[in-house]
Amino acid sequence: MREISKKIVLLGNESVGKTSLIKQYVHSIFNEEYLSTIGINISKKSVVLGDVTYKLLIWDVAGDLMNEQLYDAYLRGTHAFLLVFDSTREETYHAIIKELEVLNSYFPEVNKVIIGNKMDLLEGNAPSFDADFDLLTSAKTGENVEDAFLDLAKRINNEQG
Amino acid sequence: MSKDNVEHLLEKLEVLVSENQSLRLENETLRTLVEDNDPDSSKVIGYNNELEQFTYVATHDLKTPLANISGYLDLLEMDLEEPSGDVKDSIKWLKYSVREAMNVIKELTSALKARNDKDDLLVTINMDSLVESILSGMRSTIKKKGVLFICDFTEFDNFPYYKSALRSILQNLISNAILYLDPEKPGVIKVHTEKLDEQTICISIEDNGVGIDLEKNREKLLGLFKRVTNDGSGSGIGMYIINKLLENYGGTLEIESEVGVGSTFKIILPLTGTNA
Numbered sequence: 001m002r003e004i005s006k007k008i009v010l011l012g013n014e015s016v017g018k019t020s021l022i023k024q025y026v027h028s029i030f031n032e033e034y035l036s037t038i039g040i041n042i043s044k045k046s047v048v049l050g051d052v053t054y055k056l057l058i059w060d061v062a063g064d065l066m067n068e069q070l071y072d073a074y075l076r077g078t079h080a081f082l083l084v085f086d087s088t089r090e091e092t093y094h095a096i097i098k099e100l101e102v103l104n105s106y107f108p109e110v111n112k113v114i115i116g117n118k119m120d121l122l123e124g125n126a127p128s129f130d131a132d133f134d135l136l137t138s139a140k141t142g143e144n145v146e147d148a149f150l151d152l153a154k155r156i157n158n159e160q161g
Numbered sequence: 162m163s164k165d166n167v168e169h170l171l172e173k174l175e176v177l178v179s180e181n182q183s184l185r186l187e188n189e190t191l192r193t194l195v196e197d198n199d200p201d202s203s204k205v206i207g208y209n210n211e212l213e214q215f216t217y218v219a220t221h222d223l224k225t226p227l228a229n230i231s232g233y234l235d236l237l238e239m240d241l242e243e244p245s246g247d248v249k250d251s252i253k254w255l256k257y258s259v260r261e262a263m264n265v266i267k268e269l270t271s272a273l274k275a276r277n278d279k280d281d282l283l284v285t286i287n288m289d290s291l292v293e294s295i296l297s298g299m300r301s302t303i304k305k306k307g308v309l310f311i312c313d314f315t316e317f318d319n320f321p322y323y324k325s326a327l328r329s330i331l332q333n334l335i336s337n338a339i340l341y342l343d344p345e346k347p348g349v350i351k352v353h354t355e356k357l358d359e360q361t362i363c364i365s366i367e368d369n370g371v372g373i374d375l376e377k378n379r380e381k382l383l384g385l386f387k388r389v390t391n392d393g394s395g396s397g398i399g400m401y402i403i404n405k406l407l408e409n410y411g412g413t414l415e416i417e418s419e420v421g422v423g424s425t426f427k428i429i430l431p432l433t434g435t436n437a
Contacts, residue, residue, distance in 0.1 A: 038296045039309050039311055040312070041289070042312065044315040057315060074311075
């Protein structure tokens, strides 16, 4: 079986739940206490698709770090972006849409998946504002978290041919 | 400010200075005894114990008057309605000096603790949460200095070691890395782990700071109250603490550095986690 490493980067405003999503996905844990991320933390998880094991190196980038200098220096070589917004806070959605535009100019070929986190806090089954996204997740309950990362891995796998 | 407090502090300082001189003499005697391989090692132990006792008492007794001065300075500052620029400056510098003195006492106490520290419990360390908690404690400094931390423990995250000791070692190395960043360029500090072989792991703290001339300063680096810079930054205690803890709990420290490029401090730990 082949093993291939892939770099996945999570971006989004502060306190949208990027770290919680990673902790839920990698360690199956959720912590109610909020501690904003300092800098960049890298985690890993392996996903098997067909005869390939993808070693996902997941970069958790602090919400206050999003800037173009960072893209140039550290985000080169990214294979997929997971853009996270808080499905209960409209401004966080607009922030990642703005970010998406910048990312598209820097990394036009790289996969980007938009997810709305904190779906457990929604009153209905969709955000109360207009939003175009790929998936809703809950880092708290774990709902769709595995699927979000799997979706990314599949997109990468399809590109590999 | 209470005159008594200042007088009390000055008295203590005078005692400290004079005791410090006798300490130095005793230290010299100690060194001679060790060098001559004197069979009367109980003398050496006795001197050592006395030295420690003295430092404990000195640090403890200095804390209270310093805390009082600090409190009175706060009161003084509140009471003065329109102080002149000079008075304001004086209060500011007095407060700074008190804070510095308190820091020295705190670090001296830590150094003493590190010398004898052998009772930490062997537990499973999770690097991710340990470093997260250390960095959280330094959050305001990190923000103020605009340091970018990159933490990568994907190669090795959980291993057995002594948590309080490792926390202290990492805390000191990370503080140093922040302290000696180059103000002329954006600071980047990388903390990562790697497995060297079946028995050994390495934790690296890599910075792009001012760097150290190791040829000139290697000896100075691990000594007590030894500084490699003359700019007054750092107390010269941190590296001593790290060295003592690694001696006590098992492990070594390797340093790579280049002036103007940065430094990498590598903590090499045995995977068995047994005491040295």
